[in-house]
Amino acid sequence: MKQTDDKNKAALRRTTWKQIRKCKWLYIMMIPVLAYFVVFRYAPIGGIVIAFKNYNVFKGIWASPWCGFATFQKIFANKNFWNAVRNTLTLNLLNLAVSFPITIIISLMLNEVLHLRFKKVTQSILYLPHFISWVVVAGIATNLFTQQGGTINNILNAMGHDSVPFLSDNGWWIFTYIICNVWKEVGWGTIIYLAALTGVDETLYEAAYLDGATKFQRLIYITLPSIKPVIVTMLILSISSMMSIGLDAPLLLGNSKVQDVSNVISTYTYQLGIQQAQYSESTAIGLFQSAINIIILLAADRIAKAMGEHGII
Amino acid sequence: MAKQKEEKLHKIRKVTPGSVINYTLITLIALICLYPFLNVVAYSFSGYNAVLSNKVTFFPIDFTVSAYKEILGKASIWLSMRTTIIVTLVGTALSLTLTTVAAYVLSRPNLPGKRIMSTFMLFTMYVTGGMIPTFLVVKGVGLYDSLASLFLPVAVSVYNFIVMRTFIMGLPFDLEEAAKIDGASEMQILIKIIIPLSLPIIATIGLFYAVNYWNDYFNALIYIITPEKFTLQLRLRNLLFAGELNSAGANAEGIGTQVMTQSLKMATVVVSTVPILLVYPWLQKYFVKGVMAGSVKG
Incomplete structure (x- = not known):
């Protein structure tokens, strides 16, 4: 029973992998879009940490000390x-x-x-x-x-x-x-x-x-x-x-x-x-x-x- | 059946007191929408004394084009106009490309990881970094005081992406299938089939992006410091509300500090608004469709 399960999973993985390779160009086209979201949307979301830090411009975000609430x-x-x-x-x-x-x-x-x-x-x-x-x-x-x-x-x-x-x-x-x-x-x-x-x-x-x-x-x-x-x-x-x-x-x-x-x-x-x-x-x-x-x-x-x-x- | 139809026609043709009131009220509302424009145009064409003595209401008094002559004779206005046109064109082209590609890719059936990528984008509609973290990122990647800071940080609107994806999903699928069987690549399908079929929505979204870029002054206000790179809206704001926002105790009514005459200000308003009014009628027939496509829950 377990063996067939594994077999099915492996087969599924193979077809998914095949599908991914088939769609290669679609992923490549998405790279600039995803890059935009990472840099201009998610990086600022990450930047919210400065609300919990005593932000110092010269030290940068990571080196600034935490200050909680x-x-x-x-x-x-x-x-x-x-x-x-x-x-x-x-x-x-x-x-x-x-x-x-x-x-x-x-x-x-x-x-x-x-x-x-x-x-x-x-x-x-x-x-x-x-x-x-x-x-x-x-x-x-x-x-x-x-x-x-x-x-x-x-x-x-x-x-x-x-x-x-x-x-x-x-x-x-x-x-x-x-x-x-x-x-x-x-x-x-x-x-x-x-x-x-x-x-x-x-x-x-x-x-x-x-x-x-x-x-x-x-x-x-x-x-x-x-x-x-x-x-x-x-x-x-x-x-x-x-x-x-x-x-x-x-x-x-x-x-x-x-x-x-x-x-x-x-x-x-x-x-x-x-x-x-x-x-x-x-x-x-x-x-x-x-x-x-x-x-x-x-x-x-x-x-x-x-x-x-x-x-x- | 025939009787019913006749009755329906009758209902449509009948002029009731209610419909007369309705038409009158709508006309009135439309006039209220238009009046401020009329007022601005009247001021911009009025003579100096007529403006000073507050006589202008509906139509120009002592018609003159001297305000326009003075405005259009300033090099700074042309410089700003050029900057705004560059930002609008480059920004709209970039935004349309990214949005169309994203909408196309994420409308493909059987694309592994489609859901994750969509969620990745949609999430930013509800959670944002806010003004300051975004400002720090823009500064951090070296865009401060560059024209790219006016379009790169706002390149893709998730809302426009949803509208466009909804539209593409509604396109007939058989054409694409046929093209695929003929051996067309994903890129060819996008360029030869999807884009020509999506022109109405591309025009709509293009108008939304272009208007946003043209009208934006806030990004220019916080990111641009070199006066030569000021956009039209930022310059207009500086002309209209000079000294209002930053200096405490500025005179609300602007009396005394007023360097420019009202007609000069209003002529600048006209100059910076006319380009929008020129493209508006051409694209207007598309955008109702576009907004409707977006209102269908995707």
Whole structure:
């Protein structure tokens, strides 16, 4: 019995080996790709050890002494760090609360459009801001929202209102930040829902129409349930990145007057790591951020599965 | 049956108050999307006094091209434009090659070690080294202050790889089998069959990569120190937000420290954005398909 087992294994090994030799060129083609991942993805992951070391540029990573969790203790004791965490969560949650429903509503509106040319043109226009860099968006936003001479304040003044400090008041700055994000990404976000909406079974609508369901009823009882899996997936994805925030928008839109609300984890890491060369501290912050993200991702996936939806993992 | 069809047609043709409101709202949203662009263009073509007295809203006032003359007369803008074009072209070519090869190889059935290699790549979507370790690696391999630092560290996007692999997996398999029987090598199959069939997805992914390279300023901000190597976006950021980010106590509204007029700034914005707007309509018809391919769970 054991002998035949061994024989089978040997035979399997032989065929696998043969297969590998047959695919030689495929492996050779993969070498540059794998090399990229080793050097620019895995080497930095290995570099995370400096979060647990007292990193000294002159000694290098390996010769620097270990310091355990001392760096983390130092960070957690810092008020600015918790301020950045709070701002990251606030901006992300508010952005999600505003962008998420608007994206779905605009998708549903576009889906109702039957005039193909109109639909194509409006879609092209809605996707456009996604392709504009944050530098340009921030530049445009500054031009529009500046307190003195900004176009929007000019219009407000002309209508007899006082100027609004869109960029220099904490609350208004958050408002402007959300507006910029909505303007840039909501149109692009509709693609995924529109794709899902084209997959909804037409016959359901026809049946409901014949049964006398109104447009609104069809929306509530057919359309929304049909795209629910996509909604849930997108929600999990957004929630699982609650601790990450793009660096561009807060860095470019922010200024010293609103740093109490615009200082987020990514900008804090940038200031600490690149501008002040505190490598261990900013690496530790990055690790903390990734860890929280993975925990939220797993939790959100579990909850979705418990609710009877497909998870994403 | 006929009646049903008639009713369906009727439903489609009927103009209800709801659909009128819907069309109006969508038009309004599209206008809101466009307005900021219009505003920028209006500023860039407006005369000095009109800009200073804040009269510009929708259309240029005292039409002039002097801002463009001044911008395009600066050698630094052309230098940056050249740098950005080089980085975008070389980066996109490299990214597309690596992504296509990876997607092709890892879509082959019966390739031993396929799963391990895929997992090896996918893992980096969830776990990353973060800003500083990556910065130290880029410095460590000698790329600091070189143009290669702008594309090598971000050469392959795992997300784009997944999208492309999903697409290639959906291609009809018989063609490849026939080619194999005819004695075609793996390389020939990739070049003669897979790539021609995958052109829509290659165009889509190419657009994504190109836009990322064109728009990136952060990598240039942290890796490039020689001003001659500044990319367009980095230069634009320095022009628009000069002194804002690094010096404490900078004036949020930029009054007083403002060296350039608003129309000059906005002309620079236009110059650095127009190239994207030029390729956009050509590639637009592809990318919806591309994003959809990616939304299918692989």
